[in-house]
Amino acid sequence: MRLRILHIIPSLNKGGAERITLDICRSLANREDCEVLLVLMRDDISYEIPTNLNYQITSSRVKLSVWKKNKFKLKDFEKIIAEFNPHIIHSHLFEAEVLSRARIKKDIVYISHIHDNITQYNKLKCKKPIKRKISDNYERIWLFKRYKKTDNQFISISSDTTHFLQNVLPFSLKNNIFSLANAIDYKSFENIESKAIGSELIRLISVGSLVPKKNQRLLVEIANLLKSKNINFEIIILGEGIERINLEDEIAIKGLSKYVKLLGNVNDVSFYLKNSTLFLHTATYEPFGLVLLEAMASGLPVISLDGGGNRDVVLDGQNGHLIQENNAICFVKKIIELIHDPSEYKKMSLFSREFAKQFDINNYVDKLVDFYKKNAVNK
Secondary structure, eight states: EEEEEEEEEEEEEHHHHHHHHHHHHHHHHHOOOOOEEEEEESSSSSSOOOOTTTEEOOOOOEOOOOSSSSEOOOOOHHHHHHHOOOOOEESSSSHHHHHHHHSHHHHHHHHHOOOOGGGGSOOOOOOOOOOOHHHHHHHHHHHHHHHHHHHHHHEEEEEEHHHHHHHHOOOTTTTTTEEEOOBBOHHOOOOOOOOOOOSSOOEEEEESSHHHEEEETTHHHHHHHHTTTOEEEEEEEEETTTTHHHHHHHHHHHOOOOEEEEEESSOOHHHHHHHSEEEEEEOOOOOOOOOHHHHHTTTTTTTOOOOOOGGGGGOTTEEEOOOOOOOHHHHHHHHHHTOOOOHHHHHHHHHHHHHHHBBHHHHHHHHHHHHHHHHHHHH
């Protein structure tokens, strides 16, 4: 049977969920046993879409309201469903969850890809809940009813996410969790040249949206400490977001403009990774961390704050270090240990490359298609 799989996501703006969704669809489009259609809810595309990948942008929307009547604008999406006639609808991110479950068809397998610990999935616990919490709870009840009707399946990207789902899902759905760690296009990031460390400039790199939870202010503190220890270094930060102005101010106040560079969004992240020494990751919460695997594929040991989901990726003392305290001193200690121990650095670099190989997108999609087929047959 040639499976017809519809993937739906709000947009293809820069982000880990968007990147893995596009990589999945790209790989599926190259398979003979699958036909794939990617549906976007907005014309917001930051990645190049392959010419052989069919995609559509839907104008359909659902607006749920505990205070007013729910609003459904579904004609366009229903037309897409009727024409493509999917065996499977694979949804990504909450907005797409709601739209794709607004009209349920009994012969379709519904799969939710959980890229993050979704706020709306949490039960209402506040004694005097704020308006936002009440709305979230209404959306949870509405969506969970549909999950039960479809025997909805869930893809969890990490042990932390699995634990979250086990805590929030109804009892009847707790066995519908399929653990499948995220993947990367390994060849795009693979660095075949062995990394070494010497007396030259130490290039530290961090990649991520400039938002509070990514905690890039800690990178500025790290830079300030390294400067005080006369380390020859620079920190490159790739990404954009609302924290840029605050970071620029912090960098200027501490006189670190020579050491910390905010380069924004770049087209070729792999170029910067391959020309760096160490990868720093300061996010206070991380559901998984695709950028960590990309860094490892490039031969970089990773020094990362423990953000929960990245515990599955950063093996302390093997491909980097997992820091338990949100503290610049802890980061700097590990950085200095590695740059002063070329043998240990080389060992970690080689292990990082080998470790990242197991997360290649082609292996991932093989497992995903097996999961699709299993559920399609049962349906």
